[in-house]
Amino acid sequence: MSHPFFERHRATLERAVQAIRERTYWSAFPESASPKVYGEGAAEAGRAAFDALLGKRFPLTQPATVGDVGGERSPYGVALRITYPKPDIDGLFAAAGRAEDQWKKAGPEAWAGVCLETLARINKASFEIANAIMHTTGQAFLMAFQAGGPHAQDRGLEAVAYAWDELARVPARALWEKPQGKGDPIRMEKRFRVVPRGIGLVIGCCTFPTWNGYPGLFASLATGNAVVVKPHPAAILPLAITVKIAREVLAEAGFDPNVVTLFAHAPGGDIAQELALRPEVRIIDFTGSTANGRWLEEHARQALVYTEKAGVNQIVVDSAADFAAVARNIAFSLSLYTGQMCTAPQNIYVPRGGIATAAGHLSLDQVAEGIAEAVRRLLADPARAVEILGAVQNDGVLRRLEAARSLGKLVLDTQAVAHPAYPDATIRTPLIVGLTTQDRATYLNEWFGPIAFVIATESTAESLGIARDAVRGHGALTLSVYSTSDDVIARAIDVAEDAGVALSINLTGGVFVNQSAAFSDYHGTGANPAANAALTDSAYVASRFRVVQHRMHV
Amino acid sequence: MSHPFFERHRATLERAVQAIRERTYWSAFPESASPKVYGEGAAEAGRAAFDALLGKRFPLTQPATVGDVGGERSPYGVALRITYPKPDIDGLFAAAGRAEDQWKKAGPEAWAGVCLETLARINKASFEIANAIMHTTGQAFLMAFQAGGPHAQDRGLEAVAYAWDELARVPARALWEKPQGKGDPIRMEKRFRVVPRGIGLVIGCCTFPTWNGYPGLFASLATGNAVVVKPHPAAILPLAITVKIAREVLAEAGFDPNVVTLFAHAPGGDIAQELALRPEVRIIDFTGSTANGRWLEEHARQALVYTEKAGVNQIVVDSAADFAAVARNIAFSLSLYTGQMCTAPQNIYVPRGGIATAAGHLSLDQVAEGIAEAVRRLLADPARAVEILGAVQNDGVLRRLEAARSLGKLVLDTQAVAHPAYPDATIRTPLIVGLTTQDRATYLNEWFGPIAFVIATESTAESLGIARDAVRGHGALTLSVYSTSDDVIARAIDVAEDAGVALSINLTGGVFVNQSAAFSDYHGTGANPAANAALTDSAYVASRFRVVQHRMHV
Secondary structure, eight states: OOOHHHHHHHHHHHHHHHHHHHOSSOOSSOOOOOHHHHOTTHHHHHHHHHHHHTTSBOSOOOTTEEEEEEOOOOTTOOOOOOEEEEEOHHHHHHHHHHHHHHHTTSOHHHHHHHHHHHHHHHHHTHHHHHHHHHHHHOOOHHHHHHHHTHHHHHHHHHHHHHHHHHHTTSOSEEEEEEEETTEEEEEEEEEEEEEEOSEEEEEOOSSOTTTTTHHHHHHHHHTTOEEEEEOOTTSOHHHHHHHHHHHHHHHHTTSOGGGEEEOOOOSSSSHHHHHHTOTTEEEEEEESOHHHHHHHHHHOTTSEEEEEOOOOOEEEEOEESSHHHHHHHHHHHHHGGGGOSTTOOOEEEEETTOEEETTEEEOHHHHHHHHHHHHHHHTSSHHHHHHHHOOOOOHHHHHHHHHHTTSSEEEEOOOBOOOSSOTTOOOBOOEEEEEEGGGHHHHTSOOOSSEEEEEEESOHHHHHHHHHHHHHHHOOSEEEEEOSOHHHHHHHHHHHHHHTOEEEEOOOSSOOTTOOOTTTSOBOOSSBTTBSSOBTOHHHHHTSEEEEEEEEEO | OOOHHHHHHHHHHHHHHHHHHHOSSOOSSOOOOOHHHHOTTHHHHHHHHHHHHTTSBOSOOOTTEEEEEEOOOOTTOOOOOOEEEEEOHHHHHHHHHHHHHHHTTSOHHHHHHHHHHHHHHHHHTHHHHHHHHHHHHOOOHHHHHHHHTHHHHHHHHHHHHHHHHHHTTSOSEEEEEEEETTEEEEEEEEEEEEEEOSEEEEEOOSSOTTTTTHHHHHHHHHTTOEEEEEOOTTSOHHHHHHHHHHHHHHHHTTSOGGGEEEOOOOSSSSHHHHHHTOTTEEEEEEESOHHHHHHHHHHOTTSEEEEEOOOOOEEEEOEESSHHHHHHHHHHHHHGGGGOSTTOOOEEEEETTOEEETTEEEOHHHHHHHHHHHHHHHTSSHHHHHHHHOOOOSHHHHHHHHHHTTSSEEEEOOOBOOOSSOTTOOOBOOEEEEEEGGGHHHHTSOOOSSEEEEEEESOHHHHHHHHHHHHHHHOOSOEEEEOSOHHHHHHHHHHHHHHTOOEEEOOOSSOOTTOOOTTTSOBOOSSBTTBSSOBTOHHHHHTSEEEEEEEEEO
């Protein structure tokens, strides 16, 4: 029995399955915010839809609601004053459990159909969601649109494609005929039923609530599990809009909307832990701090736990054909969204004797100053700077910035930038501090935010050795190398594969180490402490369901 | 660079991949022990090879050997007196780690090639291995040959096929071209390298060392991991022969043979725990007791842990077309290898008002007595009985048999059987005890061995309810139902899918609930406490490796 939503999106799904096999460039959801793509007035309508939410109770009707919660604040200073239904935990899980009974029997086409229609409608709400992301995470508008909209939707679709591809490998039935010499064969019919795990819990983060949230949400949903979405209390709105859309699609498709529910809560307390330990929760997708991720891995033993935690991302500078291009690329990576990205570089290793470039030798100080100067130039115009930097999401970033200023030699001090449109926004430029290899205790910690260390090493060999140990010991999502030497690049590849981290080589153009493209780049490897899974591969979906067979003679 | 061993077996691998997609009947390794299949003199040569091992040090040369261990005893009373190299744990892991450095870079074709050639040579040694299995596990010869030989080899090949299929889905490289409006596209080359997890540890059991050991061994090996094989101290020989063959193939293929090593040890102590906690061990495949399996899941946090533990297998008797055929089938399932199978039934639920059959109503007592009589007839001839029963593997089975006799009404007492060829063998027939639903504390435990309970229930609905709760609470590998009612069968399917256990329906012919066929039946579901994984599916292999990418502009 094929589902109408499935038929509507079948071609997209098939193309997505092709994409995950090839991992060449493909995107289902256009990243251009142009009216030519999303329609005249789409941006304005999205903004109006966002404005209409301000100061009100978010229009989400859920069971077991026992009050209101809220308290998000815009890093741009816009008053949000949005509240959300506060769920009774037992009541919400009971409702999700009832909804799951029907959902889990619907089968792969219905699961995929609902996911694909949900993603299509989320795409139509990209401008509304972009505003919601901007005013919770602090991302600049275009980034909020692209990373939180189409790019996140692509990541969601990628998870659906992997789930579909995995489910398609389980035959629904088989006729088993075992030869018996000259006698009749033994004939059995075997039927193989996909049985979802249970309830998935998605624990969102405050910087990329949709980009990091959609893979787990759609991977669990597309394999037949119900999902409880627990946003970070500082970034509820983007996931609330998402959940609302999913519930509408579920209802239209004839399912109980409680297959997807929102668990909004106020900051503080241990609600995430309480949710994670519910016996009904069999899958957890988490993005956040190392401490919280490790706690889940350690304690939520009844569930499969997928975590993306903190790491120390690194750049090894060995030599350069065009150092100015290297510096520009690094400067952008440090500045983008004020370095509040799990993929943003932190440690820049440079041999203390300097590096060779096509334009001659550069001393360590010249390299450091070159990067600093590239940052200054990139952010010279405040109007342009704020569109790259966005705003500071939380005070923790400010505290770390202040603390980091005295850790070593100040190569580039952080500065406040005034936003032309949002005078109350807190905006900071990157800080660059010079360190030596003696400062391990400093640079082997994650300093989340626009904080970079230029670390003087004995040699590129030492740089690579430190990088390897840092990935193994502390985790990393990205490693970057700049070199004109094939031998150094080969060694960097060895280090990356040995330590289990994605490597970018000589990025000097329009691609930045922070960026990870759906359908092509694996985000995280699952092979180092920064993440125990990758977005997205078979391993990310294959355990979200089990197969239960029955057999009988025929 | 294609490997000669890979080319030699490519067609078999491709056929195996087809088999796992269809899950219809297929086998790569013939189960017939006939000279027409395995060659004239093969049985005798295998026996001679086995005999040549007796009383000697097993011919396995491993590094870090610090003495001898052994002490296996044949359940048939044959003196084995075989010793094995006793490894120094640090030294063995150091050697395995060095071997892994080369192995992990060899790539999927080399990994598959070595696995396939190893399996082919193991197949040629099937008679030798059958004798080894018979005289360690106590299985009768033909069962030792089939289950421990070709069936186990098929399970190993199945794991290789899943691994290959999963690895083939990761492209080696991709050209990523992102359109840039009217400008040139951004072009990057991305390379995706499969990176194995580390060292796999296979912890064998004393009843099915090869059948339960090969899936994990070959799944880890085929995904590029080195493997340390730790046999149960009572059943070392079958895995020692296996490891020896794998090491010979590795060496011939140009690899360090320490990719596969044997860790034999004497009974007692906590060597399994010490091995399991080694930081180098990143994958564990375990078959054994619930207590040991849970310990591993709880403590070996650095590793992926796949466990098959204990369970309570059940038969729901509702009604029958041909009750004599039902009783014969159940009798065989209870008797086969003295019930020393993780899939053997234990609890037989019968409505206390009796059941309907085509030949009229049968009371509860008539049902119980019918099964008992079928067992008596099956085992009436001692010469035939010993070929079904095999021998008792260990004294724990005898102790449980004795303890179980007084648990309820004695429906069929256990009896000793004399083996015509092995007067010292300990052989016992099944015990059947009548219980009521009051005896939950008894029948919800696993009584491993030839111990069955006929449990009087209020109705089939109650039988199914108890079965569901038992699977959920205590785990099970098999559930069986006998009914002429489509409605009852539909409800049994619901219960099986809800509780997550494989269901066999109305088995009255040549298939028994204990049996699980490679390439078709999933053994275990991973959805109930008896096992956290299934043999074999994508989830069993997909996490044994990770993918690490690098990317650069082109």
